[in-house]
């Protein structure tokens with residue numbers, strides 16, 4: 364089954380030519396995809412015969428909304444999205460003063476094995492295609508009726524483990540004939556895949572790089588994040604420095620604050636020393652306790668930020684805490700439900 368959302372406008376032209384269709388069908392299809400249509404019948408400027416022909420061989424998006432959960436506290440909506448092969452992923456719509464942000468998944472599951480994260484508990488199932496990433500933005504925008512202004516690649520999966528597809532997606536979603544979301548409005552978060560950071564620096568994309576640091580000492584970071592064995596903190600930060608120097612763009616370090624694990628004044632002091640002079644900002648995230656682990660949330664967020672000075676830091680506002688809005692918890696619960704039905 365061809366997923367038309369995987370194709371650039373140029374690739375779509377070739378595709379329609381190969382079906383004996385005029386080139387302009389590509390432009391029409393590309394703008395329908397951006398509108399989140401899930402059936403060819405919805406492409407109303409396509410002849411009936413073409414709609415029928417496509418139905419047997421292709422899909423417009425490769426994904427559909429399976430369930431949605433609306434927060435009672437804020438405007439956050441969490442979507443459980445079903446891919447054509449039945450796999451489930453999560454996408455979150457968040458409202459900020461500067462507009463609507465969609466948090467997308469880049470993989471089904473994750474291979475990274477971070478100790479505090481629900482997305483990795485069942486391992487990696489498969490990587491998403493560019494169209495399956497685009498579909499998340501298009502579906503959520505269509506369903507909510509809101510124009511999406513920002514995208515964060517912070518859902519399930521490790522973007523650097525799916526590098527080519529992620530970069531193709533960023534270029535697709537940026538196209539003015541489609542979703543037209545500016546690169547400066549896109550943030551990509553990685554657990555610290557050094558080769559990916561170096562590669563990304565060469566792409567000439569205006570996106571914001573975020574790195575999940577979470578600890579300032581190698582021993583602690585390795586216990587939380589297996590990737591640290593391969594790319595320890597000094598190697599990772601050297602790549603981050605190369606990235607900011609090459610791109611001139613400020614980057615973000617994410618730091619999930621866990622009580623008694625990484626929230627002491629010594630942790631803050633060390634982190635501040637490591638990041639001093641870098642073009643960066645620290646986002647302190649109160650850890651979201653998940654059932655399968657026993658990490659406790661730290662209440663030291665504000666104090667920790669102050670202790671990082673002169674490095675700038677803020678505590679990330681929490682959204683959708685009543686709907687399991689973060690970290691693969693929804694997909695996980697769904698899989699457990701399914702498992703217990705069998």
Ligand code: SAH
Nearest residue numbers: 480517520521552553554575617650651690
């Ligand atoms: N794999 C990428 C993208 C995931 S982004 C990465 O690691 O950056 C999701 C962010 O949420 C990451 O910073 C991740 O470390 C963080 N996170 C995962 N589980 C969490 C939890 N239980 N509480 C708070 N943050 C968590």
